[in-house]
Amino acid sequence: MTHTTSAGQSGLATLEAQLQQDLTFLELPAKAWVPERTYQGNAVRDVVVIGAGMCGLAATAKLVLSGINNVVAYDAAPAGREGPWITFARMETLRSPKSLHGPALGLPQLTFRAWFTAQWGAEAWQALDKIPKDQWMDYLIWYRNVLDLPVQNNVRMTAIAFVDDLIAIDIEGAETGRVYTRRLVLATGRSGLGGFAVPEFLQGIDRQFWAHSADEIDFAALKGKRLAVIGAGASSMDNAATALEAGAGSVDMLIRRKAMPRINKMTGIGSQGVVHGMHQLPDAWKWKFVDYTATTQTPPPRASTLRVSRHANARFLLDCGIVAVHQDEKGLLIETTQGAMHYDFLIAATGFSNDFSGRAEFAALAPHIRTWADGRYTPDMGEPRSNMLEAPDLGPAFEFQQRVADSCPLLAHVYCFNDAAMLTHGKVSGDIPAVSAGAERLVRGITASLFAEDVETHFSNLVAYDIPELQGDEWTDSTPLIKQENAL
Structure with missing residues (x-):
């Protein structure tokens, strides 16, 4: 279905023309209005966005428009290859309904449909x-191209510093050096500000015997091997099926759970009320919603589960908690609540952490970021x-807040537009359904x-403006x- 015929190319050209007409009618992009800045002879960016996956593209598009x-x-x-879609996302299809408008920013011609x-x-x-x-x-590639978004690939941020009233970021790769910006948006996806959540029982186990579900995995090398997969979520099913x-x-x-x-x-109660009302709730209600969904857990999609269970050599071991993991020259000995089991390899579908203290590029921010634990x-x-206590306590536009008042005032110029924002803002900066609403709030x-x-x-500029209307x-x-007349 991904192959486009000549008729399809013609239809796409027509769509792109309609989109451009819509943008013209709406006077988009709006005229530039931010004064230019320089710092010690260097041009200063108004905003730098780190990450050009779906959230990064939506944020960048909204800024430009x-x-x-x-x-x-x-x-x-x-x-x-930005984002997870053709890297560590190993499902066959998206889980979101096809009709959701995703990052279209209210523009019908920009939707997937x-x-x-x-x-x-x-x-x-x-x-x-x-x-x-x-x-x-x-x-998403078309989205980026049709809007001509300013994205530079093969560039990694290595450090953040605060210089006078600006944010300096060090980058390396296709572009190397120091970039100055007035605002910084971290659209860093599922890994947010932390990284892989690794269970304690895997600490010290040689990486030749296990991988996180978001790692690059050589599945061909697992042919004929005995494999264990931790978890019962969508990621665990997708990796097991692959x-x-x-x-x-x-x-x-x-699977630790008994059922x-x-x-x-959350899908069942999805609504515009949830999208626009969740971030306005008192803290206790925000915690209650997220805590309840964490307790009940999200099931893997039916199709992903069937993709595993149709194989005769797959087993679902419920009520099977892991007590300890040991390695030897033959592989892994995993002690479980159902007894000891031997495997050649293990995949940990254990999600991500909000602990940003271990990320070198965030070293200047980490000591100052206020979390929900504070x-x-x-x-x-x-x-x-x-994982909820580690979540950053964000302001109304996804901006970080200081743990100690006046310790790092420029922290408010750095924005957390990624999965780590969920506890404060709801699911508007990571998942497809409400990403446009999140980008709108951010911008x-x-x-x-x-x-x-x-x-x-x-x-x-107001005082100096002198073009007469009359x-x-x-x-x-x-x-x-x-x-x-008065004289008469």
Whole structure:
């Protein structure tokens, strides 16, 4: 389905023309309005976005459309490989309904549906069940190109520093050096500000015997091997299925729960109320929602589960907690609540951590970032889950807040537009359904702060503006006539 015929190319060209007309009618992108800045002879960016996956693209697009033109997005991946879609996302299709508008920012011609039907037609759209993940990547590539977004690939941020009233970032790769910017957006995806969540029982185990589900994994090398996969979520199913399809000798799903979760709670209550109301709730209610969904857990998609269970050499071991893991020259001995088991390799589908203290590039930020553990959480809210306590306590536009007042004022110019923002802002900076709402919230905040920071310049521009609307010949001065009538 990803192959585009000549008719499809023609349809796509028509769609792109319609999109450009819509943008023209809406006067988008808006005219540039942010004053230019330099620092010691160096140009200063208005905003730098780190990450050009879906969230990074949506944020960059909204910034540009809002007239903040001096923007760049950096991504460490090569062009076309940003985000998880064709790297560690090993499902066959997206889990989100095909009709969700995703990063379209309220522009109908920018939706996946418009892009798809322009190439393959309405009948193919009706026949489509879920969006193939590779096709979603193709759509995001088109999204970036049709909006001509300023993205630079193969560039990695290595450090952040605060210099006077600016943020300095050090980068390496296709572009190397120091870049100065007024605002910094961290659109760093699922890994957020931390990285892989690794269970304590895997600490010290040689990496030749295990991988995290988001690692690059040589599945061909697992052919004929005995494999264990930890977890019962979507990622665990996708990795287990990929291994089985690559010829793994056997795959055991080690599932701590006594029963598989079956109901996707948050999807069931999805609404515009959730999107726009969750971040306005009192802290106790935010915690209650996230804590409850963590307790009930999100089930893996039915298709992903069937993709595993259709293999005769796959087993689902429920009520099977891991006590300890030992390694020897033959592989792994895993002690479980159901006894000891031997495996050649293990995949840990254990998610990600919000602990940003171990990331070298965030070293200048980490000591100052206020988290939910710093007074926002109180014991009466519920269980003190570590990954929730580690979450940053963000302001209304995703900006970081200081742990200690006045210790790092410029921290408010750095924005957490990634999965780590969920506890404060809801699911608007990581998942497809509400990413446009998240980008809108983010950019409104950045726009307001930049305008306020330059208020003297904007007022001077107001005073200096001298293009007359009236030329002086639009009326006749009646004052002399009135004076003459009054004299009579």
